Amino acid sequence: MSVEVRHIHKTFGAVHANDDISLTFADGRIYGILGENGAGKSTLMKILSGFYLADSGQILIDGRLVHYDTPRGAIEVGIGMLAQDPLDVGPLTVLENFVYGQPVGPLPDWQAARRRFAELAERLGFRLEPDMPVERLSIGQRQELEIIRLLALGVRVLILDEPTTGISAEQKSVLFASLQRLAREDGLTILFVSHKLEDVLELCDEVAVLRLGRLVGTAVMPVTTGELVAMMFGQALAPPSRRAATPGDTVLEVQDLFMASERVVMRDCQVCVRAGEVVGLAGLDGSGQQLLTRACVGLARPLGGRVLINGVDMTGRPYRDFLAAGVSFGAAGRLEEGLVAGLTLAEHFILTDAGQGWWIDRERGRQIAEERIAHYRIMGRPDSPIETLSGGNQQRVLMALIPPAPRLLVLEHPTRGLDVESARWIWEQILARCAAGTAVMFTSADLDELVTYSDRILVFYAGQVTEVPDARSVTVDELGHLIGGQRVGEEAGR
Amino acid sequence: MDSELARVLGSVVANATPLVIASLGETITERVGVINLSLDGSLQLAAMVAFVTAYASGNAMLGLAAGLIAGLLVALLILFSNIALRQDQVAVGFVLTLLAADLAQFLGQNYTRIPGPTFPTIPIPLLRDIPFLGTVFFNHNALVYFSFILLAATWFVMYRTRWGLALRAVGERPAAAFARGTNVTRTRYLYTAIGGALVGVAGASYSLAIKAGWANPAVMRGDGWIALAIVIFGGWHPLRVAFGAYLFTGLRALASTIQQTTEFPLVLVNAVPWVLMILTLLLVSSGLVERLMLLSPPWAQRLLRNFLRSAPPVALGTQFTRE
Ligand SMILES: Nc1ncnc2c1ncn2[C@@H]1O[C@H](COP(=O)(O)OP(=O)(O)O)[C@@H](O)[C@H]1O
Ligand SMILES: [Mg+2]
Numbered sequence: 001m002s003v004e005v006r007h008i009h010k011t012f013g014a015v016h017a018n019d020d021i022s023l024t025f026a027d028g029r030i031y032g033i034l035g036e037n038g039a040g041k042s043t044l045m046k047i048l049s050g051f052y053l054a055d056s057g058q059i060l061i062d063g064r065l066v067h068y069d070t071p072r073g074a075i076e077v078g079i080g081m082l083a084q085d086p087l088d089v090g091p092l093t094v095l096e097n098f099v100y101g102q103p104v105g106p107l108p109d110w111q112a113a114r115r116r117f118a119e120l121a122e123r124l125g126f127r128l129e130p131d132m133p134v135e136r137l138s139i140g141q142r143q144e145l146e147i148i149r150l151l152a153l154g155v156r157v158l159i160l161d162e163p164t165t166g167i168s169a170e171q172k173s174v175l176f177a178s179l180q181r182l183a184r185e186d187g188l189t190i191l192f193v194s195h196k197l198e199d200v201l202e203l204c205d206e207v208a209v210l211r212l213g214r215l216v217g218t219a220v221m222p223v224t225t226g227e228l229v230a231m232m233f234g235q236a237l238a239p240p241s242r243r244a245a246t247p248g249d250t251v252l253e254v255q256d257l258f259m260a261s262e263r264v265v266m267r268d269c270q271v272c273v274r275a276g277e278v279v280g281l282a283g284l285d286g287s288g289q290q291l292l293t294r295a296c297v298g299l300a301r302p303l304g305g306r307v308l309i310n311g312v313d314m315t316g317r318p319y320r321d322f323l324a325a326g327v328s329f330g331a332a333g334r335l336e337e338g339l340v341a342g343l344t345l346a347e348h349f350i351l352t353d354a355g356q357g358w359w360i361d362r363e364r365g366r367q368i369a370e371e372r373i374a375h376y377r378i379m380g381r382p383d384s385p386i387e388t389l390s391g392g393n394q395q396r397v398l399m400a401l402i403p404p405a406p407r408l409l410v411l412e413h414p415t416r417g418l419d420v421e422s423a424r425w426i427w428e429q430i431l432a433r434c435a436a437g438t439a440v441m442f443t444s445a446d447l448d449e450l451v452t453y454s455d456r457i458l459v460f461y462a463g464q465v466t467e468v469p470d471a472r473s474v475t476v477d478e479l480g481h482l483i484g485g486q487r488v489g490e491e492a493g494r
Numbered sequence: 495m496d497s498e499l500a501r502v503l504g505s506v507v508a509n510a511t512p513l514v515i516a517s518l519g520e521t522i523t524e525r526v527g528v529i530n531l532s533l534d535g536s537l538q539l540a541a542m543v544a545f546v547t548a549y550a551s552g553n554a555m556l557g558l559a560a561g562l563i564a565g566l567l568v569a570l571l572i573l574f575s576n577i578a579l580r581q582d583q584v585a586v587g588f589v590l591t592l593l594a595a596d597l598a599q600f601l602g603q604n605y606t607r608i609p610g611p612t613f614p615t616i617p618i619p620l621l622r623d624i625p626f627l628g629t630v631f632f633n634h635n636a637l638v639y640f641s642f643i644l645l646a647a648t649w650f651v652m653y654r655t656r657w658g659l660a661l662r663a664v665g666e667r668p669a670a671a672f673a674r675g676t677n678v679t680r681t682r683y684l685y686t687a688i689g690g691a692l693v694g695v696a697g698a699s700y701s702l703a704i705k706a707g708w709a710n711p712a713v714m715r716g717d718g719w720i721a722l723a724i725v726i727f728g729g730w731h732p733l734r735v736a737f738g739a740y741l742f743t744g745l746r747a748l749a750s751t752i753q754q755t756t757e758f759p760l761v762l763v764n765a766v767p768w769v770l771m772i773l774t775l776l777l778v779s780s781g782l783v784e785r786l787m788l789l790s791p792p793w794a795q796r797l798l799r800n801f802l803r804s805a806p807p808v809a810l811g812t813q814f815t816r817e
């Protein structure tokens with residue numbers, strides 16, 4: 001089934017999210033929709049899948065004009081979307097989620113549904129337990145469930161919005177293999193939205209690039225990374241330069257750390273981070289990295305072992321003491337832990353910086369806010385509530401809240417969900433602090449980021465830690481294998 | 495033929511009926527994401543309206559219908575002010591609690607302590623003759639039988655039918671329900687109306703059967719709050735909720751028996767559901783259940799998980815707007 005959009009316009013207030021976009025997608029092919037955050041990719045896909053109604057413009061299927069204004073309507077013409085955050089219902093089981101929305105009678109035939117589900121899962125190479133509540137699945141598994149569900153609904157055009165954010169390398173390769181099979185064997189049209197160049201280069205046959213709501217170009221593979229970057233940003237970007245590491249004194253020392261969570265037990269973990277050094281923590285979510293970061297900033301109490309900051313034993317001391325010792329922390333959940341939804345930008349700066357008095361010095365808070373907004377190039381005003389900012393700008397605020405020269409900076413996923421340019425900017429800030437003698441430790445799921453910015457990498461697998469002493473000597477592939485549980489000797493060679 | 499125990503249990507089953515119906519109604523309402531906090535007031539209002547209507551018309555069925563409509567209207571008022579007027583469900587529900595209770599007192603003041611029509615006991619042929627069980631379950635008025643059917647039907651619809659999927663999805667993740675073609679607003683209105691109507695039936699079942707008549711102050715005062723607590727105790731699962739209602743009524747009966755011989759204060763019994771509720775929440779959130787579950791076989795784990803799940807519907811009390 002081929003789809004064509006003609007002259008699509010969509011505005012949100014003053015923002016022209018889609019500005020006269022025309023594109024054609026043929027069947028049996030995989031299209032990459034590329035663009036930095038806020039380029040308008042999701043908006044265009046939501047219009048195609050019936051979540052939004054375009055202000056003007058047309059959608060044609062096999063040359064015939066179609067109209068719909070609900071997701072249900074889109075499904076009926078054969079278009080289905082896997083949303084950025086899969087739209088499933090947590091407490092319902094996999095099978096219930098699969099059945100819900102299918103054209104069944106009031107009393108669904110659960111046995112038949114179970115068989116049909118197993119069939120589809122088998123064919124795509126997905127392993128899903130039908131009776132598991134969806135809230136216990138990983139994001140990758142939830143995506144697999146949504147894909148199966150959409151296929152069962154007879155979708156011929158499958159849209160995936162940023163599906164590779166938050167899934168493991170292994171799940172990504174399963175996903176890509178299944179998408180390729182669906183396009184080649186079943187002739188589905190696949191629209192793959194991403195801001196990650198490498199994913200698009202790996203998977204897609206053609207690519208369309210959006211920038212600031214406009215279509216800036218299309219290309220048929222193969223194209224080079226440089227060409228795509230130039231299209232996305234209007235210029236080629238080099239990663240910020242990194243000076244050779246000349247580490248100073250030990251800032252953080254972790255001895256025989258013993259910690260446990262519901263998912264993992266970590267024993268005898270040893271870590272040492274020196275001033276001016278960047279240490280990356282790699283591993284699938286929940287392999288123990290978070291236990292370590294939380295213990296190093298005083299947010300989790302180890303069951304055994306010691307945490308030393310500047311040689312002082314801080315084990316079991318409260319977060320406040322860690323702050324006083326020069327530790328700064330940027331949590332993974334920006335809005336959940338790092339920022340306070342409901343407070344404005346200025347109020348955030350007042351909370352952290354504007355003195356310890358009883359009364360709020362609004363004027364000073366506003367001044368600080370204006371300074372930081374200018375310096376950190378945040379798109380927002382002192383009185384903007386924090387939750388109205390985009391993800392990239394929230395991350396900038398988090399950076400702006402970190403004092404200029406902490407002794408130790410611990411960051412969880414500092415650039416998750418950000419486009420290349422914002423990520424690069426965040427790293428400039430981190431490296432600047434590092435050059436001034438801050439010891440940096442960060443977690444990331446982005447292997448490129450780990451390899452590019454770390455001096456050393458600690459790979460976590462089921463609570464076991466393997467050290468890669470020189471991050472520059474390891475390739476992304478090798479790192480991927482380590483994360484999946486292979487030991488250093490087996491593949492990479494020590 | 496009737497043992498003493500069977501008669502006691504039979505009266506617990508009968509006396510629990512309003513609580514069972516009200517807490518099941520509230521469970522249904524909350525599962526679509528709407529919190530009807532007005533229970534304590536709507537129960538009293540429905541009881542009064544039902545009694546007065548039955549008294550004036552001489553027909554208990556008409557009274558029941560009037561009580562049902564009273565409960566339904568209060569519930570719809572909460573949802574309407576939430577959806578159309580953008581008011582907070584909890585705030586409106588709380589105001590309506592007070593308002594409905596006062597209204598019941600005021601309008602019912604000339605009808606206190608007079609006899610009126612009631613639902614008669616209808617023993618079920620054959621079943622009534624089963625030893626023990628016959629006395630416990632099959633020698634009651636029609637409203638008690640209705641509560642049995644309601645319990646089975648609620649469970650079945652919620653967990654076995656397409657409607658149940660939509661019902662649960664709307665309360666958990668309205669955006670997902672919308673994406674699958676469910677009309678979120680209509681679904682919320684429908685089940686809020688059903689839940690409210692059940693609260694009305696529960697109110698009527700006091701004044702037309704269990705505690706026949708009307709009095710100032712109303713005899714069921716406080717039971718609405720207890721029903722709300724039982725919904726939490728029951729983890730929003732119909733079977734557990736009904737179990738909670740029976741358990742609480744049983745404890746209350748026990749306490750009033752003890753009270754006849756000792757000085758055990760009935761007030762303390764009324765605190766029982768709250769204590770149970772807190773204990774359950776502690777138990778479920780402490781991870782003890784998770785650990786227990788790891789020890790049991792997979793099929794039992796599945797059952798337990800479904801049954802012990804104790805998180806409120808995620809979208810409870812929120813508004814849904816299409817982006
Ligand atoms: N529901 C919405 N309300 C207001 N603004 C929106 C909404 N959705 C998107 N936008 C704005 O439209 C622009 C494009 O957003 P989006 O399509 O999500 O970009 P992308 O998916 O490429 O990151 C952004 O500036 C964003 O802030
Ligand atoms: Mg997007």
